[in-house]
């Protein structure tokens with residue numbers, strides 16, 4: 701039997717910034733299609749540096765990154781960026797058109813897709829994030845939580861292979877946090893979620909990878925990693941007061 705092609709493959713990735721600061725020291729990561737994985741680690745661990753390699757914003761270090769079998773290289777960048785959708789922390793970095801519908805249509809239109817296909821993708825992406833009613837609204841009239849969900853839709857309309865979310869629960873009120881969790885849980889997509897919100901990682905991602913000092917220091921079931929006080933303390937990971945990961949059903 702042949703091994704299925706992983707959605708994401710990172711092989712021995714090392715990278716130093718131009719000022720000489722070494723941020724990654726040989727990272728290996730493999731995500732199978734449909735997996736939901738949390739990327740955990742303290743400030744400065746290298747999480748953003750790793751994420752920026754997944755769609756080729758950063759390149760030039762040692763090692764290899766492949767998205768659904770396609771190497772992240774200069775000549776494949778357009779397709780790589782369609783396959784890896786990154787939702788950045790501030791939705792306002794991703795929303796710049798007069799209406800929500802135009803924002804979500806922007807990527808597919810750029811691909812040169814015919815208008816009926818663009819319209820179908822916009823409708824599907826907005827439905828997936830439960831924002832269909834906002835099609836004609838101005839993004840800046842929406843709540844922060846709604847804007848974050850629209851930012852997810854702008855990426856989903858490209859029909860990516862992997863959805864990468866940078867701190868998806870930051871600045872959300874409890875209801876917005878829950879609404880986004882429901883949306884993400886229902887998406888049939890490979891998901892990599894960078895977060896400091898450990899309960900959110902537990903809720904959404906069966907598997908977690910801990911990065912610290914530019915290396916992967918743990919990779920396993922989220923429930924087991926979060927129940928290891930020594931691991932958490934060693935890498936500045938903290939559960940909210942009174943939170944017991946083993947008690948969550």
Ligand SMILES: Nc1ncnc2c1ncn2[C@@H]1O[C@H](COP(=O)(O)OP(=O)(O)OP(=O)(O)O)[C@@H](O)[C@H]1O
Nearest residue numbers: 717719721723741742743744745746747748749750
């Ligand atoms: N443009 C840059 N030039 C030089 N060093 C950088 C640059 N960007 C990040 N670094 C360094 O690389 C290391 C990894 O940073 P990175 O932003 O990837 O960490 P992170 O895990 O995403 O942190 P955070 O949780 O704070 O977002 C840090 O030591 C940081 O200071």
